[in-house]
Amino acid sequence: MKKRVVITGLGVVSPNGVGISAFSEAIKKGVSGIEFLPELRDLKFSCQLGASPKISEEKRREYLSELQLRNFDSSGILYGVIAGMDALKDAQITSAKPDDAPHWDLGIIFGTGISGVDKFREAIHKIDDRNVRRLGSTSVAQTMTSGISAYLGGLIGAGNMVTANSSACATGTEALLMGYEHIANGKAKYMLCGSTSDSGPYIWGGFDAMKVTTYKYNDTPTEVAGPMSADASGFVPGSGAGAYLLESLESARERGATIYAEILGGAINNGGQRGGGSMTAPNSIAVQRCIAEALSNANVGGDEIDYINGHLTATIKDPDEIENWSISLNRKGKNFPHINSLKGMVGHCLAASGSIEIVSAILQLHEGFIFPNVNCENLHPKIASLVASEKISMKTQKTSLQTIAKASFGFGDVNACAIFKKI
Amino acid sequence: MTSEEIYSKLEPIIKTYLPEDVSAKEVNRKSDLTRELNINSAHLVDIVLDIEDVFNIEFKNEDMERLRNVNDAISLIQQKTSA
Numbered sequence: 001m002k003k004r005v006v007i008t009g010l011g012v013v014s015p016n017g018v019g020i021s022a023f024s025e026a027i028k029k030g031v032s033g034i035e036f037l038p039e040l041r042d043l044k045f046s047c048q049l050g051a052s053p054k055i056s057e058e059k060r061r062e063y064l065s066e067l068q069l070r071n072f073d074s075s076g077i078l079y080g081v082i083a084g085m086d087a088l089k090d091a092q093i094t095s096a097k098p099d100d101a102p103h104w105d106l107g108i109i110f111g112t113g114i115s116g117v118d119k120f121r122e123a124i125h126k127i128d129d130r131n132v133r134r135l136g137s138t139s140v141a142q143t144m145t146s147g148i149s150a151y152l153g154g155l156i157g158a159g160n161m162v163t164a165n166s167s168a169c170a171t172g173t174e175a176l177l178m179g180y181e182h183i184a185n186g187k188a189k190y191m192l193c194g195s196t197s198d199s200g201p202y203i204w205g206g207f208d209a210m211k212v213t214t215y216k217y218n219d220t221p222t223e224v225a226g227p228m229s230a231d232a233s234g235f236v237p238g239s240g241a242g243a244y245l246l247e248s249l250e251s252a253r254e255r256g257a258t259i260y261a262e263i264l265g266g267a268i269n270n271g272g273q274r275g276g277g278s279m280t281a282p283n284s285i286a287v288q289r290c291i292a293e294a295l296s297n298a299n300v301g302g303d304e305i306d307y308i309n310g311h312l313t314a315t316i317k318d319p320d321e322i323e324n325w326s327i328s329l330n331r332k333g334k335n336f337p338h339i340n341s342l343k344g345m346v347g348h349c350l351a352a353s354g355s356i357e358i359v360s361a362i363l364q365l366h367e368g369f370i371f372p373n374v375n376c377e378n379l380h381p382k383i384a385s386l387v388a389s390e391k392i393s394m395k396t397q398k399t400s401l402q403t404i405a406k407a408s409f410g411f412g413d414v415n416a417c418a419i420f421k422k423i
Numbered sequence: 424m425t426s427e428e429i430y431s432k433l434e435p436i437i438k439t440y441l442p443e444d445v446s447a448k449e450v451n452r453k454s455d456l457t458r459e460l461n462i463n464s465a466h467l468v469d470i471v472l473d474i475e476d477v478f479n480i481e482f483k484n485e486d487m488e489r490l491r492n493v494n495d496a497i498s499l500i501q502q503k504t505s506a
Contacts (some may be wrong), residue, residue, distance in 0.1 A: 067440060070469075098444055136472050137465040 002184040006423070008257040009091025009245030011083035011194070012359045015051035015238050015346045018059070019086065024363050026345070027371040028396050033346045034236050036221050043201050047213035049221050051238035051347035052199040053079060063155075071138045074116030079241035079352070080148040080196030081155065084110060087243035088156060088192060091257060096157025105189035107160030109179045110149045110243070111171035112195060113351035116142035117202040148196050160188040168410030169311070170268075171195040172242055172354025176418055177266045179246045189251045194243030197352035204237040207350075210280070212315060213237055226344030226375040227312035228322070228383050228392060235313045238347030242355030244362070259423060260366045264298035264403070266418035267291075277413040282317070284324050287415050291328035291407060294417035300403055302329035305337045305419075307370060309361035309406040312341035313348050319382035321409070326386045334388040338399070344374030354408035354416070361406045365422055370397045424504050429478075429497050436473045437493065440466040452493045459492075470496075478504055 010020050015033025017023035025031075033051040040048040055078060060069060063081050072078075088095070096103050119142040126134050141147055146164040153162040161182065167174045172195035179191035197203065207213050214234035217224040225231035252259055269290045271283025295302055308325060312318050325339070326332045342357045349356050364370055372395050379389060407417040430452065437454075438447045440462045449460060456462045456470070467490065471482045474496065480503040482490075489495055 065443060070439065133468075134472060136469045137463075138469070 004249035007260040009087040011086030011243040013079040030372040046215040048218040073119040074142040076196045076198040083241035083243035084152045091245040102159025104159040107188045111165035115147040170408040170410035170416040171351040173408035173416035191246040195355040196241035197350045199239035227314045227341035232314040236347035238349035242359040261420040264419045267293035271413035287324040290415035298419035307404040308339040336387040
């Protein structure tokens with residue numbers, strides 16, 4: 001018998017709001033974190049817009065000691081630490097004290113695409129200057145993929161599995177589902193899950209070169225055509241972190257913890273880079289299977305989904321995603337669930353996109369609202385033929401939600417879909 | 424440079440790397456850096472880099488092996504600054 005799993009803590013470091021209350025406020029108001037970055041202009045980027053969280057020096061010191069901040073240059077680890085520790089605190093779980101035993105029943109699955117690119121760049125310069133010895137002790141911990149889970153593990157004293165998953169833009173959703181399985185199978189009581197992604201030109205450059213970002217709005221960052229828009233011409237790169245504390249239902253009830261939502265189940269699969277799928281494009285059959293398997297795993301019918309938090313990146317793939325949802329749920333027109341995409345406000349936060357978006361989805365479920373789709377007035381005609389326009393709201397709506405779906409897709413043809421329910 | 428002069432420059436470097444639960448007052452010349460002051464052994468390389476910057480010297484791999492306590496550091500620095 002599998003254990004039921006719930007979410008009892010949230011944390012977020014988003015380009016449009018750091019901390020749950022600021023973020024919740026921002027998404028209700030449709031506040032954008034997208035801005036023009038002179039640094040990208042000077043480096044001759046096509047897309048000179050970006051979306052990064054603003055973290056004060058004071059805030060950094062709240063979470064990391066002076067010694068930890070010495071020679072520290074990994075924005076992703078900073079974001080992940082803030083989001084992760086906030087989620088723990090939100091769930092009212094305290095770190096093990098230095099002389100205590102570790103929390104044997106608390107594990108961490110916190111992923112990223114790549115860690116500490118700025119730190120790695122510094123290391124590469126030193127090595128090329130034949131000065132490898134000058135790297136000191138801080139290079140490895142900040143540049144290893146598991147840097148973020150290792151930092152959190154040490155701060156918390158986690159004694160269960162502590163690891164970092166990596167599946168491109170599906171990383172955050174995958175982390176949630178891996179943590180869910182771990183608790184459902186009785187291997188841990190608590191799992192801190194989430195994902196993080198660095199800021200800056202060295203993480204964003206490759207996407208700029210691939211022309212998947214937009215070059216059309218450098219002078220008008222408030223007008224970037226959002227996901228599902230007919231004018232969508234690519235995404236704005238973003239960064240940040242999202243985190244959730246997963247817990248068995250019995251433990252949460254025993255503690256009297258606030259329960260944001262139950263994770264009913266989900267699915268992770270891969271299109272095999274076959275059937276139209278490739279390193280960069282999804283195999284639609286695989287996406288449909290992933291959604292269908294998630295519903296079946298959650299024991300939920302397609303007709304029960306009230307709301308979809310889409311992956312929807314503001315690229316030419318948005319209409320395909322909508323079609324895949326429509327086929328998998330067997331719903332269209334006015335019968336299609338409410339749907340939105342956070343990427344209109346925060347850009348595409350890459351490895352952190354899934355986790356920041358899951359936090360946004362859980363807040364909507366918990367508080368009963370749907371945030372607005374930003375700059376999507378001119379709906380893509382193929383999408384308009386599948387979904388009634390009132391289901392793609394441009395305004396914040398207050399509405400009670402019961403069962404919702406979140407999916408993320410990523411390079412490597414990876415798919416992940418999770419189903420949540422209010423309890 | 425006298426050993427007092429060296430110690431006065433060395434002490435703040437070492438204090439930077441003390442774990443939060445070790446008081447700066449516990450640092451003295453006989454303190455074993457990792458065993459008594461509980462400094463993470465990975466930080467020994469950072470202490471050496473800081474010493475190199477402050478005293479404008481360079482440590483070799485063999486020097487690192489001799490570095491156990493504060494006095495070891497002082498004598499290594501003395502050797503290198505007088506050479």
